[in-house]
Amino acid sequence: MSYELHYWPGIPGRGEFVRLALxxxxxxxxxxxxxxxxxxxxxxxMMQLLQDRQARHPPLAPPFLKDGDFVIAQTSAILQYLAPTLKLVGRNEQSRSWTLQIQLTIADMVSEAHDTHHPVGVGLHYEEQLPEALRRATGFCRERLPKYLHWFEHIVAHNPAGPRHLVAGKLSYADLSLFQLIEGLRYAFPRATAQVLAGTPHIVALHERVSELPRVAAYLASPRRLGFNEQGIFRRYPELDIV
Amino acid sequence: MSYELHYWPGIPGRGEFVRLALxxxxxxxxxxxxxxxxxxxxxxxMMQLLQDRQARHPPLAPPFLKDGDFVIAQTSAILQYLAPTLKLVGRNEQSRSWTLQIQLTIADMVSEAHDTHHPVGVGLHYEEQLPEALRRATGFCRERLPKYLHWFEHIVAHNPAGPRHLVAGKLSYADLSLFQLIEGLRYAFPRATAQVLAGTPHIVALHERVSELPRVAAYLASPRRLGFNEQGIFRRYPELDIV
Known part of the structure; x- marks a missing residue:
């Protein structure tokens, strides 16, 4: 039986982390x-499921996944649920928890990237919070971006199984998510991201390797892959790409 | 052997969710x-562990937990790791994932509550972003607070095992975290929270029951329990408590 992925059409957004794993x-x-x-x-x-007043496990927001009768939401919880079946995580508890920790850190960075263009509120347009966006993006590009990317670089470089993966010697959903994070950062903050990535060769190489996995490469070349745009989480507003 | 919990002293913050479970x-x-x-x-x-340049699993930020040689960070990952041992989660995968989904939703609300007083950047003081904080708090109190709390109310009310817990018929770490979330909201936004809680009797009763669990009650009365203050996530700035 097929999984059902539910997410807003038209943007990669958080749904893309689940789509990439599948x-x-x-x-x-x-x-x-x-x-x-x-x-x-x-x-x-999708809206019908979101608004079902009788649902036992209603999602608060997309993405969510339906696996038979079971409905699960929250990107990191979906990945944690899927990963053993998809063989995208190690078998023991410590390995699963460490992979989840990395995924949650990626999710934090995704949220912070989003907040650069919506610091005051998601109910307002970007144009209504431009001065605040500039202030928030300054902190993001100068402090948060290097802090997070150097952390990912550190854990890849210190992986006892070698620097080909984030966790142990095997592809995990965290590798796929880091690939997508770097894609988004390069789209939204091309200059600031390039500057930091110049000093993080291991995660640059990991991103490259993920893009060359046969199934991932085929997917990226297919119409199923959605491009970034200015409705999503990662938006290219040149004024926010601060170096 | 004892677990080691590492978190900033002086604020309950995100560390409190782990402390409550323990x-x-x-x-x-x-x-x-x-x-x-x-x-x-x-x-x-704590700082020595945070800054250890040779660590395999370095935390990006507190809270983190040490269990023998294993170090795990990110509140929700720590709880997911601890819960089976502490018997604070069901045994099957779907139950664990659903509990994690609820915890991640609580974590999202905690972040949004924090951002009301720091919308423009964590590197700036509250006083430097007061107009933005007022705009952000308006959206939080009027839209986000009811949306989240009604979602928790829905899942408690629709729990097939009855409305005593969030998941099945047994205490889970999500119940403890919802207790702490409501504590924080009542501290930071007393008027806005009271208004919403007037319409959510099940989560009010769940909060009360958690506070009366013998171990929790003893803990809350002890000096180990830290009060909220204006250095933490939940801060009482009356101007942000918008009804």
């Missing part, structure tokens, strides 16, 4: 909200 | 940064 594992899935409404799918199908 | 389970632990420097503990011991 694609890299070759798992069958239906990208519900991007399918045709005439087949009973599309955005209305 | 206390509720009666697990032995050392609250490292709050102990005496003369015994080789205290803040310097």
């Amino acid at each position: 694609e890299a594992a070759g798992a069958p899935y239906i990208d519900v909200a991007r399918e045709s409404v005439t087949r009973g799918r599309g955005l209305p199908a | 206390e509720a389970a009666g697990a032995p632990y050392i609250d490292v940064a709050r102990e005496s420097v003369t015994r080789g503990r205290g803040l310097p011991a």
